[in-house]
Amino acid sequence: MNLRIASGFSAGIDPYPPNAELLGSVNLPFVIVADHPGFVGASVKLIQRMLINEVVGLAVTKFFFNENAVEVSPKDAVRYYTGTLNDDFTFTPEHHGVLDPGGWEGFYAPNVMEDGKGRKLLWAWMPEVARGAFEDAKGWAGALTVPRQLSLTADGRLRMDPVPELQRLRGPCERLSGLILCAGADEGDAALANAGSACLLQTRGRALELLAEIELIDANASFGFKLLHTDNDEECTVIVFEPEQRSFHVDRTRSSLSPSTHKAELRGEIDWAAGSTVKVHMLLDYSLLEVFAGYDSCLSARMYPLLEESDRVTVFARKGSVSFRSLQVWAIRSIWP
Template sequence: MKLPTKGMISHREALLKAEHSIAKIKETVSKDLSRQKYHFMAPAYWINDPNGLIFYKGEYHLFYQHYPYGSRWGAMHWGHAKSKDLIHWEHLPIALAPSEPYDLHDRGGCFSGCAVDDNGVLTLLYTGTILIEDGQVIQTQCLATSEDGITFEKFEGNPVIPGPPEDGSVDFRDPKVWKHGELWYMVVGSRKDNTGKALLYKSPDLRAWEYGGVLAESDGTMGYMWECPDFFPLGGRHVLMFSPMGMGNRTTIYLVGDMDYETGKFTWDTMGDIDHGYEYYAPQSFLDGKGRRVIIAWLNAWDWMPWFKDFGPTEKNHWCGAMSAPRTVELDTDGRLRFAPVEELKVLRREHVRLENTIISPGADVLPKYAASDCVEIIAEFQLAGCTAEEIGFVLRSSTDGTQRTMLVYHLPTNELRFDRNQSDGWSEGVPSVILERSGEESLKFHIFIDTCVVEVYTDHYRTVMTNNIYPDPGSIHMEVFSTGGQVTLSSIDIWKLCSAW
């Protein structure tokens, strides 16, 4: 195939140009009151998928899809940051920019991928996207390396996988690589005949790759394209995560099963949702220095959602997108997965409010006004034995007059949990919901994190998580616990105001 050459500049020139664009606007962006206080963001402009998550030489590295010239999606670069604790991040120079025939297309660029430690060399594998002369889009897999963990050189032999196999299609992207025994393995997301697939490759050196077949594919109910697949061992089994296109509001799926490296087949028996909210996409995992499997995702989703209007009102403020708080992944006793916020988030806790054995009645205000904030952590437990209420829950990020408010509502007769943001801000809409797996007499626990424009809700012993963006006015910071139709006992509630990580 003939690759385009028009407009090519060196990789170094492309990186310097991108850095200059960010430098011109980042101070203005930093003053925006809607900026997140502890969820990771780029210094300015657009970000989406997390890439290259890795614990490397004692530090956490986060790469991410980045367009450094505007707050809408464009030719993808790889932004880069590092941290010692997963909470406080140091921005580093942009790691990858479109500059070569295999990644130069202005509506493509350096797509998502991963990072590995190859005998001390930090190595990135990513999808290069090009548009050739006949108008056809080609997606290939490429490699770049760094000796210092900051400056990356693209491999002269790129692309290391020049195109999809017969089992795939032109949608062929988002490589995730791991080592098993003496070989490296790669899973790539693809599709064929409107069936989502995860394709398997293997290599002795990360450069010469042999196709190993279809690792797993949709049974007809799991979407027409599998984006950002991730595959890892956990608790004696294996997990395949991916973001399926064509499944409505189901943005992140996991499958638990067993891997046969002889046949290259993954056989699964358990399926679940990583998150039940509207904005949690493309989670990527890594194994950290403590032996934990940790995931981080993009706090947004693409435009096949029926409630899609745009990617958020922050676009006018020269930024768009953020990352979720890091979560651990654990295998539960019944084969399902549990997702809990990393313990490092506790470092953000400041002023603390605690109430115990509090009766919640319709119309009652029980939380002290000084607990209000746009940046809080809440741990609450409701005693449902003897409860007479029909619905219980929280009013979050409310204005003084109640015209702006976000409602987290648990309906006792059906075990349904709803996140109602129709009055959150005049922009957001939709009511994601999930049926909790619990008995009527069991106490109900919530662990909630609120930042300026995102709410992450954990419940069901961390087996159910719901993440949604909201964009209330900065002054809409009030919250309350409520019940309707009767009373409930709030066994305990702990509220911490959280400090900024920046």
């Protein structure tokens, strides 16, 4: 079919282009919808061009809510839908999920491009909203997420991977294998705050890449990671995975001693079955954290630790037993010479 679409940006205020772009005959299996609570049901007038698996797709990131074509990028979680665009231009969704629930706390105004290799790459803005009234973080306008390579799985779900070029920044690596953690072993340790059995890694730092392959031994198992923490957890950022609840979250309650920074918990979705083996991939760059949970769920967050010694890394089991088949932690080198 001949599909006419309007190209646009992913945030801001722009007029609706008078002439839509003709993309030709396409089969369209992929659509991302930016859901905005205040404008549910509003007419979508601006969309962004995207190519997935050599066919044209759409990333819907604009909502047209008056005749002046004002558009808005949602400040909360952006949902995606994959499915088929029918000949009558109706869309049949087949799968859906959250692109990234970070919102203003870490993931805003996503944009997509195709590079020279034909890869479909997504970036988003990680704004400074989470600093609140924290004066020491003033003067910055945020940063970008790492580029995420988009693809579709065999069953039509969205997959998001950090681009492999980031591996060039890997420095010294700490590797563990066969690590089994069982909750209850350290219940009397106040520093673990009911985290269960834990392993403090030798690696220290604020710029780290962590990649773990984990077997979920128990149906009720929950586990996680403590980053940017001191020896006594005076400051710490905690990432907890709860497969039984089909969710994971970033706990920033003690991420910073500053009372001004945001402390709200950020929560994402997972769908992991007991007995399965999953991967967790995290990129930490001082105040920036990106969590890839199985590569089909991502969460971006900002934290502002104050203490120089907030550089420890711990893995733990909070409930049940988990087996870390492999755990790798790299120090990330600076891109600057």
